[in-house]
Amino acid sequence: MATAQDLMTPAPVSIRADDTVFDAAVRMAEQDVGALPILGEGDVVRGMITDRDIVVKVLAVGGDPRTIRTGELASGTPITVQADTDVAYVLRSMVDNQVRRLPVLEGQRLVGIVAQADVARVVDDPATGLLLEALSTPSVRKDPAVPA
Secondary structure, eight states, X not given: OOBHHHHOEESOOOEETTSBHHHHHHHHHHHXXXXXXXXXXXXXXXXXXXXXXXXXXXXXXXXXXXXXXXXXXXXXXXXXXXXXXXXXXXXXXXXXXXXXEEEEEETTEEEEEEEHHHHHHHSXXXXXXXXXXXXXXXXXXXXXXXXX
């Protein structure tokens, strides 16, 4: 069976927890990506920052992206999978946690990202359609049609 490693985009660009939100925005623009993993001490994944986070959690509330650190936006335990995780579990994790991007680890080390586009590229059409529907509709959770 396919694994997260088969789906992922390898060697993702990341941002440090002590970098500013402005730094994250510049890196996203340079790399043409909409999200970055936030790495803390020891390069441990602390969370993700998205372009939407920058707009909604910083700019819309009058925050200064040059003084707010990305680590301030990382809350809770990040949702991640190991590189050898079965694709069905990867899809289930994305749906259950309503995430569009999932950091992939080997041990504690970030090695890739699985994004909706990666799923669409590799997984068969019915599973991809279910994932996209589930992530786009907050009320669709734990759909029994999505592999558990």
